[in-house]
Every structure is written in structure tokens, then in C-alpha cells.
Amino acid sequence: xxxxxxxxxxxxxxxxxxxxxxxxxxxxxxxxxxxxxxxxxxxxxxxxxxxxxxxxxxxxxxxxxxxxxxxxxxxxxxxxxxxxxxxxxxxxxxxxxxxxxxxxxxxxxxxxxxxxxxxxxxxxxxxxxxxxxxxxxxxxxxxxxxxxxxxxxxxxxxxxxxxxxxxxxxxxxxxxxxxxxxxxxxxxxxxxxxxxxxxxxxxxxxxxxxxxxxxxxxxxxxxxxxxxxxxxxxxxxxxxxxxxxxxxxxxxxxxxxxxxxxxxxxxxxxxxxxxx
Numbered sequence: 397x398x399x400x401x402x403x404x405x406x407x408x409x410x411x412x413x414x415x416x417x418x419x420x421x422x423x424x425x426x427x428x429x430x431x432x433x434x435x436x437x438x439x440x441x442x443x444x445x446x447x448x449x450x451x452x453x454x455x456x457x458x459x460x461x462x463x464x465x466x467x468x469x470x471x472x473x474x475x476x477x478x479x480x481x482x483x484x485x486x487x488x489x490x491x492x493x494x495x496x497x498x499x500x501x502x503x504x505x506x507x508x509x510x511x512x513x514x515x516x517x518x519x520x521x522x523x524x525x526x527x528x529x530x531x532x533x534x535x536x537x538x539x540x541x542x543x544x545x546x547x548x549x550x551x552x553x554x555x556x557x558x559x560x561x562x563x564x565x566x567x568x569x570x571x572x573x574x575x576x577x578x579x580x581x582x583x584x585x586x587x588x589x590x591x592x593x594x595x596x597x598x599x600x601x602x603x604x605x606x607x608x609x610x611x612x613x614x615x616x617x618x619x620x621x622x623x624x625x626x627x628x629x630x631x632x633x634x635x636x637x638x639x640x641x642x643x644x645x646x647x648x649x650x651x652x653x654x655x656x657x658x659x660x661x662x663x664x665x666x667x668x669x670x671x672x
Contacts, residue, residue, distance in 0.1 A: 443482045444641065446648075447507045448473070449500060450491040453584035456609050456668040457511055460491055468605075469510035471664045472529060472634075472655075480651035483644075493583050495564040504639030508648070513630040515566035521638055526649030527656045528631030530665045533604040534567050536623040539593060546599075546623055552576045557598035560588035567628055571601065586610055593619055601627070605669060612672045 450458045450465045459467040465488050473485040485508070492500065500506030502521040512518060513532050536552075536559075538544050546552060552559060553575045561568040563583040572578050579597055582588060585606050592600035593616070600607075604626075611617055634652060636645045655661045 443484060444644065444647075445484050445486050446644065447487045447500075447505070448485050448510060449497055449506055450488045451497055451510075452491045452493050453586060454494075454606055455586075455613075456671060457605065458488075458491070463489060465489055465491075468530075468665060468668045471668070472510060472661060475655050475660050475664065476648065476651045479654050480647060483647065483651065493564065494562065495583070498564070501635060501637040504637055507637055507640040507644060509635045511632040512635055513566050513632050515569065518566070518635055522635035523638060523645050524633035525636050525645050526634065526652030528633055529652065529656070529661050530632055532628075532630050532632045533626050534628040534630075535602060535604050535607055535626065537589065537592065537600045537602065537607060537620045538598060538623065539595075540619055540621055542598065542621065544598065544623070546625055546627075548625070549574045549576065549627055552599070555598075558596070559599040559601050560591050560597040561601040562588065566630075567601070567603075570628070586614075589616075589620075608669070609671075 450460055450469070452458070452460070456467045458465055458469055470488065473488070477483055477485065487506075497506065497509050497512075498517060498521065501509055501518075508525075509522065511529050511532075514524065536546055544555070544557075546555070549571065552571070556577060558577045558579055559571065560579045561571060562585055563580040565580075565583070568578060568580050572580075579588075579591070585602050589600045589602065589607070589610055591597060600620075602610075607622065611620070611622075634648060636648060652661070
């Protein structure tokens, strides 16, 4: 395991002779090095700072305010820290776009990303830790009065209508691969929804959690209709960068599995899913 990031050790050793300090005596270099390595190993054993960034425009998974982030992921991380005190999540008062988070995992500037579904790119740059924290369901919304009927992705292809969808997301990539016309100019889910409501695109494609949040918080129920079809349902995981300390994967995974088993992660998810 590599030395903990940011760990700074200052060592002062006074050699003694017959119980008295020997002035001017310098500790052998090998002894100083061994002592430093021992302290570093102890620091790793007792705790680790885990760098994570808040994801933009994805409420209530992340709800961003000046100097503060709330939502499902912050509550997940607080619960993980309670059952595994050696882990301490840092950095999530700052936010990044979804592509920015993936870049951080790839370069190692981030250790962990919270609640993302799998994709070939994510598997190449990171490792899922433990069990899925929840299932992400993907829905379509249209303007009120639109009588569109969609049963599957192939219906979207046949209709040929423009769909607004989140830039950089795994489900956007799958829609493009199927031949759906996509506007993914932004990764702001709220903006994509309002673009559709304003007449740019016939459909908005969002995860159910975020779509329901915007409908409640912005009172959009009379302006749109959610189609009764689930176009995808995929497990969402905590992902650990392949450049992070390898010990982080089993440690984080064990904490997640414990919280999943006692129902705490499900309670957190249900609480935020019901909030306006």
C-alpha cells in the first residue's frame, strides 16, 4: 500500500547514553527511516481520507448549496463513516460534472464516486465496491397533452423524435447506440427537462429519482406527463478509482454491505425520494 496522501511526519530523536541525553548525537539514518515508515503504516491502518466530488444537477442524489452539500450521497457517506470510522470522505463541498467525476477517477484526483451505474468506461477506470446502493430506473417525460405511446427504445427510434438526455451518462450512450436522436448538450437534468417543456425535443429522458424530485419541487405535475414505461433499470454502486489504495475497495465494500443488510441505505433512499 502506498503512503497516505498528505501525511507529514516530523521526527525528533534524541540518543541517550546511560540515561542522559547525548548532545550532538544524530540518529542513524536507517533508524529514522524505519520509524517514519512505521508511523506511516500506523496512519494508514487507523484512517484514510477518501476524496469525492459532488455531482452537479442530479438532485436529490446531490443537493448543492454554498459551502454545503446534502442529499442521498452525503447521507450514505455519513452512514458509512459511522460503521467504518477509519474512512473519512472529503472534498464534496466542491462539485464536478459527471464527465469531470469520471476524469477524476481516471487520473486518481478522486478516490470514489457515489451511486453511478456501470459502463465500459467506468469499469476501465474504477472498481465497484460492495453491493449496489440502489437501482436507477430510467423514465420518459413529455409535455402535458402529448399522446405519445412508447413501449421500448425501438419505439423511440421509429418515432424519430428528439430526446433530451444527460451528457456523459451511461444511459445516454446506450440510447445513442440504439439510434435514438439525442440532445445531450448539457449534463444539467433540470435544464434538459425544461428544454423539453419549452418545445425543444419531444421527450426528456431522466432517472426516476431526479424526475420525480423536479416534478415535486417545481410543481410541474400539470405541465408534463410521465410515460408508464421503464426503459432501463440498473444497479448503482460506489466506484473506487483504480489508482486509489487497493485496501479501500474491501473496506468500503464491507461497510456498504453492512448498511445494506440492516436496511439503512434503503431508509436513506426512501426518505429523500419522498421529499419535495
